[in-house]
Amino acid sequence: GAVVSQHPSWVICKSGTSVKIECRSLDFQATTMFWYRQFPKQSLMLMATSNEGSKATYEQGVEKDKFLINHASLTLSTLTVTSAHPEDSSFYICSAPRSGLWGSNQPQHFGDGTRLSIL
Amino acid sequence: DAKTTQPNSMESNEEEPVHLPCNHSTISGTDYIHWYRQLPSQGPEYVIHGLTSNVNNRMASLAIAEDRKSSTLILHRATLRDAAVYYCIPRIRNTDKLIFGTGTRLQVFP
Numbered sequence: 337g338a339v340v341s342q343h344p345s346w347v348i349c350k351s352g353t354s355v356k357i358e359c360r361s362l363d364f365q366a367t368t369m370f371w372y373r374q375f376p377k378q379s380l381m382l383m384a385t386s387n388e389g390s391k392a393t394y395e396q397g398v399e400k401d402k403f404l405i406n407h408a409s410l411t412l413s414t415l416t417v418t419s420a421h422p423e424d425s426s427f428y429i430c431s432a433p434r435s436g437l438w439g440s441n442q443p444q445h446f447g448d449g450t451r452l453s454i455l
Numbered sequence: 456d457a458k459t460t461q462p463n464s465m466e467s468n469e470e471e472p473v474h475l476p477c478n479h480s481t482i483s484g485t486d487y488i489h490w491y492r493q494l495p496s497q498g499p500e501y502v503i504h505g506l507t508s509n510v511n512n513r514m515a516s517l518a519i520a521e522d523r524k525s526s527t528l529i530l531h532r533a534t535l536r537d538a539a540v541y542y543c544i545p546r547i548r549n550t551d552k553l554i555f556g557t558g559t560r561l562q563v564f565p
Binding site: 340368370372379380381382385429430431433442443444445446447448449451 | 551
């Protein structure tokens with residue numbers, strides 16, 4: 337079946353570092369991908385919609401200069417957490433619906449998430 | 456976006472059926488009802504979805520109330536692997552966005 341892959345699975349880095357997370361659709365094309373983040377014992381919070389070939393759309397309250405999204409191909413979206421600080425430590429998850437199967441009748445495929453820890 | 460109400464937690468014994476309820480009284484007539492689950496330390500996975508009729512697949516069954524203001528996810532025989540947080544999500548027509556609520560944490564005991 338369809339698979340979405342995230343890399344890395346987890347990362348630990350020092351405060352002030354920028355961290356890039358990749359989200360790939362392995363056997364289908366995705367013109368749209370979504371980025372979520374999840375704090376411990378909380379639900380997923382939608383951060384932004386990644387659009388292939390155009391600018392990402394950010395949810396209210398999400399800093400676009402802090403969380404840079406690039407969707408340069410039909411199978412890859414990247415999220416860069418710039419100048420990360422301890423409060424950015426979280427579980428980041430991407431998802432993608434199959435392109436061409438339009439509408440709310442289609443399931444989405446999620447990556448396994450990236451656990452980011454900023455020291 | 457339609458609001459959902461789910462119990463915070465539920466418990467079941469292994470091999471027993473589990474009925475997970477969800478209220479979505481503000482759902483519009485064209486919103487599909489999707490269910491996802493999230494196992495510990497993993498991304499969510501799709502379970503099932505429906506519009507008006509009851510639906511079955513290899514994972515679960517979905518019973519949708521006639522007025523569509525509520526639905527119930529049915530796991531026919533719970534296994535330990537079914538322990539997860541289950542999310543009921545009304546999915547807005549013409550959009551791929553999924554807005555997650557708080558979900559129901561299901562514990563399964565041997």
